[in-house]
Amino acid sequence: MAGAASFTSLLLITSFLLLSSCFCVSEAGTSHHLVKGLSWNHYESSCPKLESIIRKQLKKIFKDDIGQAAGLLRLHFHDCFVQGCDGSVLLEGSMSGPSTEQDAPPNLSLRATAFEIINELRERVHKQCGRVVSCADITAIAARDSVYLSGGPEYEVPLGRRDGLTFATEETTLANLPAPTSNASVILESLATKNFDPTDVVALSGGHTIGIGHCTSFDNRLYPTQDPIMDKTFAKDLKVTCPRANYTNTTVLDIRTPNHFDNKYYVDLMNRQGLFTSDQDLYTDSRTKEIVKSFAVDQELFFDKFVHAMIKMGQLSVLTGRQGEIRANCSVRNSDNAYITTLVEEEDEEARSELK
Numbered sequence: 001m002a003g004a005a006s007f008t009s010l011l012l013i014t015s016f017l018l019l020s021s022c023f024c025v026s027e028a029g030t031s032h033h034l035v036k037g038l039s040w041n042h043y044e045s046s047c048p049k050l051e052s053i054i055r056k057q058l059k060k061i062f063k064d065d066i067g068q069a070a071g072l073l074r075l076h077f078h079d080c081f082v083q084g085c086d087g088s089v090l091l092e093g094s095m096s097g098p099s100t101e102q103d104a105p106p107n108l109s110l111r112a113t114a115f116e117i118i119n120e121l122r123e124r125v126h127k128q129c130g131r132v133v134s135c136a137d138i139t140a141i142a143a144r145d146s147v148y149l150s151g152g153p154e155y156e157v158p159l160g161r162r163d164g165l166t167f168a169t170e171e172t173t174l175a176n177l178p179a180p181t182s183n184a185s186v187i188l189e190s191l192a193t194k195n196f197d198p199t200d201v202v203a204l205s206g207g208h209t210i211g212i213g214h215c216t217s218f219d220n221r222l223y224p225t226q227d228p229i230m231d232k233t234f235a236k237d238l239k240v241t242c243p244r245a246n247y248t249n250t251t252v253l254d255i256r257t258p259n260h261f262d263n264k265y266y267v268d269l270m271n272r273q274g275l276f277t278s279d280q281d282l283y284t285d286s287r288t289k290e291i292v293k294s295f296a297v298d299q300e301l302f303f304d305k306f307v308h309a310m311i312k313m314g315q316l317s318v319l320t321g322r323q324g325e326i327r328a329n330c331s332v333r334n335s336d337n338a339y340i341t342t343l344v345e346e347e348d349e350e351a352r353s354e355l356k
Contacts, residue, residue: 032311034158037320042137042159047129051141054121058145061117066259069146070211071111075118076143077207077313078107079136081194082176084317086164086324087136090118092331104173109214118142119330126328135330136161140314147310150210152261153303157314162324165333180217180276184285187278194316196309202282202291203305204313209265210258212250213275215242221277229280231272238275251275266296 034040043050061068079089082101089107093100101107118139125133137159148154168176178190191201218238221227223245226235234255241251252258253275254265265279269292274280282288295302325334 032158032308035315035318035320038158038160038315038318040156040158043129043133046132047125049128050125050133053124053128054138054141055145055149057121057124058117058142058149062146062149066150067212068111068113068117069150069259069261070253071114072117072139072142072146073207074211075110075114076139077204078110078177079139080313080316082173083164083166083168084319085136085140085161085314086317086319087134087139087161087327087330088164088167090115090135090139090330091167091333099170101167101173104168104170104177106173106177106179109217115331122327122330131326131328134161134163134324134326136163136318138330144310147261147306150259150261153307155307155311158311160318160320162319162321163327163330164319164324165335178278180213180278181220182278184278184281184288187282188285188287194313196312198288199291199305200309200312202288202295203302203309205279205282206263206265206295206302206306208253208275208279209263210261211253212258213253215247215249215251218242218275218277219245219247227277227280229272229284234273253279263295263299263302266292266302270296 089101140157144157256264269283283292
């Protein structure tokens with residue numbers, strides 16, 4: 001009976017929304033402003049087959065494990081929101097060095113395979129074109145292909161990013177990656193500092209239409225008392241997966257189409273089946289509720305706003321031109337890579353001579 005009532009309510013909401021003009025969603029222009037140094041054809045001459053190299057390899061990987069798509073998309077998110085899209089999250093530390101972004105709590109659940117895939121893609125690209133493509137750009141393209149190859153929209157990615165020479169501290173990482181337990185106010189306020197409006201926030205949250213969540217990221221909604229907002233049947237099923245607090249297990253973020261990039265995540269929220277507080281509260285908060293509804297009934301609208309927000313996110317504090325570097329190994333700064341230090345110095349000196 002509860003399911004039937006929810007379905008009836010959804011139909012009524014759908015009818016209302018289709019008659020309305022979705023006034024709640026801010027309009028995104030058809031063109032995108034590009035940060036100086038980025039362009040749509042940055043590697044047209046230096047690496048014309050760049051995107052086909054990456055897509056061909058990702059098709060093979062996703063054929064065996066589509067779950068890797070979510071891992072690569074999340075990697076791009078975590079890179080861009082902390083210190084900008086500079087590939088800093090890819091850097092590994094040393095036994096004697098300071099902790100890296102990877103060691104910060106929000107990044108401990110990033111998939112190890114995602115880092116391996118980026119380095120594998122870098123090797124393939126550099127073998128074909130030489131060391132001309134940054135790891136930050138490879139990560140951005142991989143995220144786009146993860147969306148498209150799992151059923152989402154295809155879109156162009158502005159390129160020309162350079163790789164950062166430093167990584168963020170744990171404090172900075174924590175400050176820029178709101179926890180899954182955050183409510184809508186925290187999420188909106190955090191992303192507003194990066195010039196994202198509520199429509200952008202809800203659209204980017206739609207990335208949770210694929211992927212998995214760890215019990216520890218949402219068990220506060222189950223124990224010691226159950227979140228009354230959560231659908232009872234949904235909660236019962238989650239307790240099977242996470243039988244107690246701090247249980248080490250995972251479950252899908254979107255119970256309807258967990259491996260397909262679509263708008264069902266928003267349908268989940270309308271049925272009180274959002275996994276994280278940061279997800280479900282988007283349907284509870286008056287500033288974002290209508291946007292969630294509009295995306296739940298119009299997948300093309302969601303895709304349009306998602307692409308707009310992704311291109312916007314992909315330009316956060318990017319390094320371009322002579323800033324940063326193009327890493328020979330995405331996990332290591334060139335200055336820390338003994339095998340290429342001399343080569344890098346020679347290349348940089350040659351480049352400076354050409355500019356004179």
